[in-house]
Amino acid sequence: MHSAWREAPCPATVLTKILDGPTVAKVVGVYDGLTALVASRYPFDALWLSGLGVSAALGLPDASIASSSDFLAAARTVCRATHLPVVVDADTGFGDVNTVLHVMAEYERARVAAVCIEDKAFPKRNSFTDGQELADPAQFAATLQAASACRGPRSPLLIARVESLVAGAGLDDALDRATLYVRAGADAVLVHSRASEPDEVLAFGRRFRRADRRTPLVAVPTTYPHVRQQLLHESGYRAVIYANHLLRGFVSTADRLLEELAGSDDAGHLERRLEPVSAVLNLMGSDAVTAHDRTHRRRSEENRSWVQSRSKTSEMEPMP
Ligand code: SPV
Numbered sequence: 315m316h317s318a319w320r321e322a323p324c325p326a327t328v329l330t331k332i333l334d335g336p337t338v339a340k341v342v343g344v345y346d347g348l349t350a351l352v353a354s355r356y357p358f359d360a361l362w363l364s365g366l367g368v369s370a371a372l373g374l375p376d377a378s379i380a381s382s383s384d385f386l387a388a389a390r391t392v393c394r395a396t397h398l399p400v401v402v403d404a405d406t407g408f409g410d411v412n413t414v415l416h417v418m419a420e421y422e423r424a425r426v427a428a429v430c431i432e433d434k435a436f437p438k439r440n441s442f443t444d445g446q447e448l449a450d451p452a453q454f455a456a457t458l459q460a461a462s463a464c465r466g467p468r469s470p471l472l473i474a475r476v477e478s479l480v481a482g483a484g485l486d487d488a489l490d491r492a493t494l495y496v497r498a499g500a501d502a503v504l505v506h507s508r509a510s511e512p513d514e515v516l517a518f519g520r521r522f523r524r525a526d527r528r529t530p531l532v533a534v535p536t537t538y539p540h541v542r543q544q545l546l547h548e549s550g551y552r553a554v555i556y557a558n559h560l561l562r563g564f565v566s567t568a569d570r571l572l573e574e575l576a577g578s579d580d581a582g583h584l585e586r587r588l589e590p591v592s593a594v595l596n597l598m599g600s601d602a603v604t605a606h607d608r609t610h611r612r613r614s615e616e617n618r619s620w621v622q623s624r625s626k627t628s629e630m631e632p633m634p
């Protein structure tokens with residue numbers, strides 16, 4: 315409904331500045347227009363368009379079943395709904411190098427700030443499930459090189475996601491892959507882990523930083539949520555993604571609410587836990603609709619009066 319995007323600076327440039335900042339950038343996962351609107355009310359630095367969330371919103375498993383078009387539609391929706399830079403989880407890139415080049419160009423048109431591609435075989439499985447299969451690192455790096463070579467001044471940043479720790483391939487493999495991917499043109503490295511403690515992620519950061527002081531590192535502390543941002547920062551991380559907190563919060567809140575509603579004779583006792591309808595309408599931009607309607611009615615009235623006054627004048631004035 316608004317046109318602020320017309321004057322907005324390049325999202326990738328904004329995100330680069332944020333990643334260069336003195337503290338860890340806080341990024342929160344969203345998956346549709348409504349979650350983007352809600353998340354944008356809080357002081358996060360960027361939004362993560364979660365593949366898990368996009369799949370869940372479609373009622374599908376996170377297993378490369380949702381298509382690149384589904385992800386693109388979600389990216390367009392989320393970019394429209396927020397003023398924050400959007401980092402898109404592009405899974406494995408949805409196909410071969412040609413698919414990656416296509417989606418990168420489409421994400422640029424959608425004003426995405428960064429695209430994250432993970433080094434797993436297509437079709438992939440969510441990182442917290444069985445059946446993890448890594449991509450060939452040389453081939454994955456070649457895809458990154460192709461994406462990097464096609465970039466223009468407003469292209470999204472390219473984040474290479476290393477899945478070695480998730481797949482049980484170890485820290486050395488993760489470091490070798492990260493180094494190769496940066497050489498291939500990745501602007502940042504996301505290292506994922508399913509460990510319940512942050513130790514391997516912190517060790518990765520410290521070892522990576524010995525050789526590379528510049529490339530931003532990104533952590534996703536889903537299974538090790540107690541890790542402090544300050545500690546991640548000291549270990550070389552520049553961004554932390556709380557990838558699925560909104561999604562999990564929604565499911566648990568909805569379950570509790572629906573269980574009570576299904577077992578009740580009326581809904582009155584739930585009211586105090588619910589957002590007022592007016593607040594939801596405002597969130598969706600209804601106040602702008604009301605204002606536009608009012609202005610439109612006034613202008614219509616003015617135009618009607620002008621037409622009437624013109625026809626009266628022409629009745630009085632004989633034709634020449
Ligand atoms: C996502 O949010 O889709 C992610 C992060 O890829 S995770 O689900 O933790 O793998």
Ligand code: MG
Nearest residue numbers: 364365366403
């Ligand atoms: Mg994902």
